[in-house]
Amino acid sequence: xxxxxxxxxxxxxxxxxxxxxFVDGILFHQILQFHNMLSARIPNTDYVGAKVNMVWDxxxxxxxxxxxxxxxxxxxxxxxMAQANLSGRLLGGGLLxxxxxxxxxxxxxxxHLLQLHHVYEPLGQSPWDYAFLLWGLAMxxxxxxxxxxxxxxxxxxxxx
Amino acid sequence: MAALGAALRADxxxxxxxxxRCILLAIVVxxxxxxxxxxxxxxxxxxxxxxxxxxxxxxxxLGAILFPIGLLVWIVALxxxxxxxxxx
Numbered sequence: 104x105x106x107x108x109x110x111x112x113x114x115x116x117x118x119x120x121x122x123x124x125f126v127d128g129i130l131f132h133q134i135l136q137f138h139n140m141l142s143a144r145i146p147n148t149d150y151v152g153a154k155v156n157m158v159w160d161x162x163x164x165x166x167x168x169x170x171x172x173x174x175x176x177x178x179x180x181x182x183x184m185a186q187a188n189l190s191g192r193l194l195g196g197g198l199l200x201x202x203x204x205x206x207x208x209x210x211x212x213x214x215h216l217l218q219l220h221h222v223y224e225p226l227g228q229s230p231w232d233y234a235f236l237l238w239g240l241a242m243x244x245x246x247x248x249x250x251x252x253x254x255x256x257x258x259x260x261x262x263x
Numbered sequence: 264m265a266a267l268g269a270a271l272r273a274d275x276x277x278x279x280x281x282x283x284r285c286i287l288l289a290i291v292v293x294x295x296x297x298x299x300x301x302x303x304x305x306x307x308x309x310x311x312x313x314x315x316x317x318x319x320x321x322x323x324x325l326g327a328i329l330f331p332i333g334l335l336v337w338i339v340a341l342x343x344x345x346x347x348x349x350x351x
Binding site for chain 2: 104109110112113116117120140141144145150151152154155158159162163166167169170173174177204205208209212213217219
């Protein structure tokens with residue numbers, strides 16, 4: 104990997120992870136209410152269970168917020184580096200890879216290994232959990248395809 | 264009390280101006296009811312939520328939720344700082 108690509112790649116990965124986490128939390132936990140953070144362990148079908156899950160959703164969101172803040176800091180640092188590659192492809196590819204990475208890591212650990220929750224909780228472990236992983240894999244592959252030339256060093260620094 | 268509430272609501276809906284907002288503010292300040300939903304409130308519901316949260320599995324749950332987040336931060340740190348053999 105090119106050293107010039109590292110600052111923006113790490114920033115965009117962190118921001119992509121954050122965006123993936125917020126989409127999961129906002130869309131699946133809150134709007135669609137398919138699952139909550141611990142809904143496989145603590146059923147969210149009664150008042151107390153739903154409220155306890157809401158607290159753990161908050162802990163998850165706090166963690167995702169911290170990663171997003173880290174991404175902003177890294178992006179600011181990248182912008183100040185004279186030799187950093189700041190290409191749009193690297194940014195976009197990194198964002199996609201970060202989002203996909205979130206789906207893969209969170210999906211494997213929370214949905215499959217620890218069984219904290221599942222994508223569509225009423226079904227338990229279901230094809231939706233595997234679709235979530237495939238979605239993440241596709242985003243990582245797509246992001247890599249977009250950014251690979253910059254990551255390997257085929258693009259000039261400060262290219263936009 | 265219900266009639267008063269209905270009258271106030273009607274007033275708020277009919278003339279949602281400064282007067283309505285003042286009435287609303289006065290209600291909030293003067294006749295605030297105990298909040299039943301908040302995590303730190305003193306109500307039977309909140310006590311039940313705290314009781315369930317503070318079970319022995321509290322730290323296990325916290326660790327389980329933070330573990331993937333920590334792993335993702337570690338991956339970002341690796342990309343940002345790990346030495347690249349090809350570049351050196």
